[in-house]
């Protein structure tokens with residue numbers, strides 16, 4: 001998001017905002033300067049990440065498919081067309097324009113079910129009363145209920161996961177473009193832009209019961225809306241991520257545990273590096289964003305020195321946890337608005353060898369939810385948290401956390417200073433600007 005476009009957002013918001021004239025004038029004046037050297041074509045599909053705009057601008061920067069030849073520009077309106085555009089050979093720059101909402105599971109879960117698969121038979125065989133909680137299901141044969149579930153899940157996996165090649169821009173056209181039930185795999189590639197898409201979280205049609213997970217067993221499900229796996233230079237801009245028509249609140253309970261059919265919204269794992277997520281909305285979800293997915297030494301060897309991600313001007317609304325949960329990476333989180341509801345667990349998960357900098361963010365918490373909950377210590381990695389505001393007041397998030405959760409003390413000082421930032425707003429200005437600018441359907 002360049003300062004030029006951003007200026008447009010603020011100006012457009014002005015008409016709708018009574019009493020915010022002073023704010024708008026001051027932001028407009030402050031953002032009127034153009035950033036030198038940044039190409040800003042009118043065609044949004046050919047725009048590139050502005051210089052200095054977060055970790056994805058490091059080194060070669062992020063241009064996606066901006067330089068695509070005319071014959072490498074695709075407009076797609078259904079899942080088969082989208083898959084075909086992604087699968088076309090080569091890594092020459094390509095642009096994929098998504099028109100309308102594309103459903104990756106238009107024929108429903110039944111289309112993936114292996115012959116003979118029966119969920120009632122599954123529940124019957126593996127109930128804690130019948131199966132117990134001692135043995136997992138990995139040795140179950142192919143013709144067992146679990147074997148048939150595995151085969152069904154493999155069908156879904158193959159159908160909804162799509163791999164994004166290097167040098168690609170995927171962009172929604174207009175205000176109502178999106179992907180339902182899809183899982184974008186940005187895996188082992190470089191230079192990808194994803195913009196202006198509403199992602200409705202994939203629903204795992206075949207969650208697996210693990211009797212040995214926790215004290216009571218648990219349901220585990222797959223599929224994130226987007227995964228950045230070992231890839232570099234990825235810019236996610238003006239997207240909306242939501243559970244949409246399938247909220248967890250509507251999920252049933254089996255064996256006393258929530259039948260969870262969602263995984264994450266965005267995972268950044270396996271040595272992925274140089275990612276900027278800006279002006280997105282992340283909403284209505286439980287486990288939202290994972291940066292680094294394991295503490296293990298083998299994973300550490302891949303992740304250490306990588307997983308550098310910037311989040312700015314995103315709206316994080318009505319989420320339970322992981323916004324984001326960080327391991328290993330230098331992660332810069334500035335100028336985001338976090339709006340919590342009553343089932344809020346935490347925003348920032350401080351994990352192994354993480355180096356989180358969280359500055360100039362705004363938090364809107366409901367009555368009875370303490371700002372001590374914003375931070376969750378999974379590891380005592382030091383972090384920087386400054387100039388953040390909670391419900392209109394400046395709050396030292398580390399101090400209030402340490403005062404209220406003394407057995408999970410966090411240390412201050414991430415050990416690095418972000419330099420790849422464009423303009424930084426004071427935290428008081430963040431809610432109005434982000435709420436009116438972030439998400440899909442808001443690119444001009």
Ligand code: CA
Pocket residue numbers: 069071072092
């Ligand atoms: Ca060509």
Ligand code: CA
Pocket residue numbers: 223224263264267
């Ligand atoms: Ca995941």
